[in-house]
Amino acid sequence: MMRTSRTTAGTAALLLVFGTSACAGGATTGAAGAAALSDETTMIVPFGAGGGSDIAGRTIAAGLEEATSSNVTVENRDGGAGAIGYSHLLSKAGDPNYLLATETAMLALPLTADTEFDYTDFTPIMSIGEDFTLLVVDARSPFTSCAEIVERSRSERVVAGVSGATGLDNVVFTMVEQAEDARFDRVPFESGGEVMTALLGGQIDIASLNPSEVLGQLDSGDLRALCVFADERYAYDELADIPTAKEEGIDVSYGQFRGLIAAGGISEEATEHWTAAGREFMGTEAYDAYMRDNYLQPDPLYGDEFRAYLEDSSSRLERVLNP
Template sequence: MTNSTQLRGPWLRATAVALAFSLPAAFGSQAIAQDYPSADETLDWTIAFGPGGGNDIMARTIIEILTKYELYPGDISPENRAGGSGAVGWGYLFAQSGNPYGISTTSGSFVTTPLQADTPWQPEDFTPVALLAADDLVLVVNGTSEIQNIDDFIAMAKSQPMNIGGTGTVNVDFIVPTLFAEKAGFEFDYVSFNSMADQTTALLSDALDAMVGNPGEILGLIESGELRPLVFSGQTTPDALEGVPTMGDIGFDIGVSMPRGLILAPNAPAEAQDWWIETMKKVVETPEWGEYIARNTLTPTIIYGEDFRTFLENTKNGFGVVLRSVGAIE
């Protein structure tokens, strides 16, 4: 991809920095109970994107499982803190250093946002609990579009660059179409959104030519015919997208997936990290988690504790190489 790829939509570079100073830098010992977790402490669950997106769905699925099986003794307060491709929400959590009751789910933006924004945090700064799954994206157009398949799309994009929407700025939603376009030989303008709901509305109103998204987020619209799937970025097409080719099927495999995991605030006590690791081992064995994985066309990919920290650092370095190669970051 050349410099013709455009990044649109405001970028909140300073937001996470401001949030980092809006909360206490560390939590006193009174916030850390001798026996973790305490039923008297509310778990502050940060969801770094808006309602309805993949990050939101995963967080609320875990919370439902924790509640159903009484795995967490206290109240859980999920809060959507969207903005800056996750910088706002994760900046909020970063400011809670040492707090065992601050937690968040991660996505591709957790790795890519610090690569191109002046965030005070890096992925490996947080207390790692677990990588839980990896997912891939589907490229879709409006169901009323004259584009019927991926060959039509590539041909049209080669004749006139189109715009493709995604959630977040320089993240996996950007990396996937960028690599695909580079391999397939077309150019496009990338339009960033803070939520899947906003970008879906834009596509359905013909303000966008196409968009990328996790199949689980938009499967209902695909099944109803409101959206038309063209190509899948994973290695194997899921049953829910039967008949849709993978990028590899048409000769343009990109080899990128989005890591979905769970983290605590930086410097959380070891007993909190250990408790969450053991608890997530129970969560991933429930039928509800299996249904979530299948329904959202995810690949179970589980790594616990410090191995997850290493994975995050390695993934960040790998994504950095990709983004620098296409000129998205310096």
């Protein structure tokens, strides 16, 4: 039975995606017919190449290869604001050889459109940490602060690029609108890389992007960061001068988790296999380097702890997206 919730623009297109993807490729169905682990695993990234999800997926895949001595192939299945990737994993129920690099879209999609899945349809493996987005503008932009952008949006059109209609940046912009009586016109893209290209090309006015996606452009002077949507400033030297939105009177803070899920209905043995591999990866220098290079805050959670985190985060998102 399809779960239903408030439907947003674009639901018809998402339904077509779901109907097509759910029928694709699943050789196993449910725990009773759970497949065995093999030396070949597919890591699904539900967004395009170059964005934060892609970076996370490829890093985790490499770490799991190291931990298990198996081959983990990354497969970008972007489209439908992440729906195509998640629907593809849904079709692999019972097969432990399919993983997905997950983030906030897994929780937001079922709250904003009619979907065939929610987070309970998958097997939670681990959360590796959180990141907080920066509000950035082109270096030539007249905007000098986040407070100025909010004020301008109340009387003039401000165009915001978002990576997927249900991604973290869209959640943050919605929270700003609710808290500050602001209004943004959104243009959705399939990845943070596409959003940044549009910002540099003058197609949009503002964007909310992960530090890892924009640090190079901040260093080169092509982009400027006006604030970070976090409770405290980043401690990293490169970001320490960026004020929080709260410092500018905008009471908005929201972190995106980065994590790993497997198909639903896999065996307990397979779940333990991937959880153990994740723990091993997160004890390596590669994990430390990823967190450091991508400016994430470590928050490792496994199995049931990760499931509880998802339940709490889903409830919080519902209050934002379906007030």
